[in-house]
Amino acid sequence: MAWQMISVLVGTFVALLVAHKLAPRLGLVDTPDIRKRHKGQIPLVGGLAIGFALCSALVLMPQLIPYQTLFILSVAVLVFLGVLDDRYDLSCRSRLIVQATIAVLIAVFADVQLVTFGDLFGFGHVIFDWLALPLTVIAVIGAINAFNMVDGINGLLGSLASITLLGLSVLFALQGDMAHFQLCMLLLCAIGPYLAFNLGLLGNKYRLFMGDAGSMMIGFVVVWLLFTLTQKQTPLVTIDDTSVRPVTALWLIAAPLMDMVAIMVRRARKGQSPMTPDRGHLHHIFQRIGFDSKQTLFIISAIALFFASVGVIGEVLDVTESTMFYLFLALFGCYYWILTKIFRFTAYVRLVRRSQPQEVSAG
Template identity: 40%
Template structure:
């Protein structure tokens, strides 16, 4: 029963936070302004992430057990949202954002001892254990996932849809493993994201004929989502109470990871900074070859759901880690080849 209460509380608090902070964001200039790279009409409040975090905070304090892990997660999340909000307002340098992410990663690693020490039986020779290198690997993993979700946020509804898909998939994996104590964590994140998605896509206006202000997630939100994803993945795949295998984690956040890896390599080959913003993400390419933003959203979201289903099914039937890893690498090669084909068609 408390699971339902937690989810309802998160949804209601997120909705209230959006309505409250909307005029505040406009008043203090926490808005996204149109530019050559950001093609939208008007100044859009960047309060999606703040509303989601506050909803998760309220629901967690009211309903979830008070544990060290939860307290450290909420502290780390508050820091992540604060840094992201500063970035939304003042456009921080990449170096400052990365330093902030490293500090936050340290809270997770040393605050609760949560780090990636076991990658599973990836090569059919037994579990790959990382030992002390696991801490370095975890730092890299946290920074990669945070920035993968940050980079994918480029069209209406995309970060919201992908994050809900990821959180829901993690909840299903917890249910499959019998770890019912953990289900509330991804569910509260998913339900807290729903109001943002409805405002972002204008669904309240379409459903209830209400003239509501569109909002964006902002870096505060996308980095908070990435932090939450990697926290849940570490919690779900490591330790004696692990609920699913590390290789499964690749599948349930496949699209953000593939998009980031592909674009970082492409930027590096072109002599650009991996963190320099551009319009060469998957959603931008789909739009340039003729898809509307709505169709691009549907295509990417559908692909993300399919990959998550493959990961969940693979976990359910205990398909060998090696097979799951090879399939993921094959899918990434297909992804890169498709992007190259689309870019080639775009230039002809």
Template identity: 35%
Template sequence: MENNALLGLVLALVGTTALALLLRGPARRVGLVDHPSVRKTHCTPTPLTGGIALFLAASAGLLLAAPETPGLIPVLAGGALLVGFGAFDDIREIDYRLRFLVQAAAAACLVLGADVRVESLGNLLGFGEIQLGLLSVPFSIFAIVGLINAINMLDGLDGLAGGVTIVSLAALLLAAAAAVPVLVMPALVLAAAVLGFLLVNYRFPWRKRAPVFMGDAGSTFLGYCLAWFVIALPQQAPDTVTPIAALWLVGLPVADTLATIWRRKRQGLCAFDAGHNHIHHLLQRAGFGINATVLLILCASAAFALIGLDHIFLDSLPEPYLSYLFVAAIAVVYKLLQHVAPLRRLLRGRVAEDAPNQPPIEQGAEE
């Protein structure tokens, strides 16, 4: 069994890297390529093979290393639906309403097929435990679709969505080790697959751009997998992992998505159209390079996760306080979306005045 576990981890890691590179030729032939546009940072057509590679290698690794994981087949069935539709969407953009319908069907595989659902919100407001009862299934599907789109919306820079997923998976892995050991190996396999993808997606010093992207196929699959763990942990160990603590483990993408939707609504824009107002867009607009932006967001993601882990292991803050703190965190992200770019430009303007003979730094320059 230990040999199978090791082989599964190696297969997930190496398989993702190898498949992402090997599938580039076929991807170009069928049009599975991300072309440059005004709202994208890359300047050359890039194959979208990372998502398919992630799913295939992670599935093989899970079946080999963790075949006894509860509900594994329905989980993978939902993932296959997301990846297949996501790849089609990457080739030919689909209306967002149909996307939501497919995502809800994949979420139903997780909720109804694998029996992974939100049954309680815990003592969220301080007035006692909130049991969902008959609302459990629709609320769970809504929550899964929400996290799927939170990771999808964050996938805007090389290494960003994969890096944030790794941070959350690391936190979820620690929580699983303390409360639900049966989920430890699945989390390890998925983390290995994401690391394999980052090997061909992150901008290392010796590589100016990523040779492959994950596309919607990959980002939706990663959001789906995170939702699996975020819901399963408090469901199986409610005394150790409360729902609000689990939410903090994936808090940054959720807070960014909610703050962005709030801001778009106030500007009279559609919440579901592609735009330039996520936190990574505004950090770049403020003058941070791609790697600096990714690093800042990863640090913020780790800070969110640490608050959740603090509640799981130390219980420093009661559940209601943690809930109200999360609302405050969304407000902080919203304010950052409003003010970080102007503040950064102001500071850079002052630096330029102090050093007039130095050449200016280009906005959004690559590192």
């Protein structure tokens, strides 16, 4: 396993270097605007390089995942879709159509679908029949866009994805599923070099962004792994077939999921399209309060790690599913309430800071 991890690490690093150099020629660069506050044009090729490294690894190690061909094709299509979106700014409708099509294909041909919520409410197991397919489409689209929406500051998408994959790897290992454990490890090795580039650890000259190609790919891979972990891969599901309870999946992606749902509800209440971009995400709020991007990254990553740890510990200790679900709902309720009040609070903090007398240095 060690040599595979090293190979993916080195392969991704080389792919990132090559993609970084080709980005301007391909028109895959991000330019600052009213929402994007970075300086200069930054290559949008992180996802392209990671996708190439992941697909190459799976071609060489097909034993890591069932339905390897369908998985690779799905990843490739989403990466290509993301590249087109980064280059030409595709409509929301066209992106959703492709994402929904992929969700249907993996449900029909790979049985990777949402067939049960488990004993989510404490009244017995919730098992779907004909609703499984439409709910799978909603879940896949939701996961893809949840990770897409958190890609707002350097390191955030990569860090949140790494935390989710770390939680998945622990649970796969506990279930004795070493193939999927190894796949999670390889994905972590692919994301590692990207974080080094994205955070400027190699210097600002080599800084790059994930792009929609990467965020959509990561969201898809995560939801595939979550279904694999928590859903029996057959339409003939029975109550005892699920190894890890479905509620645990909510905790593994709690940070991006809560942020997406809260921001979409807030936009809908304002009469806006839920997909309209703005500066109301959690990372924007921390920055409005006064935290810089590195502090914001640390705080949100710590929150995500806490949520994922609660999910894993709850699974290991066999805390009832309904308890885990209602606790999740309570935390989300607190988060949404804070979100509705935070803009007044941040405005007050900024007003207080402006009203404070400035120190005058003796010269």
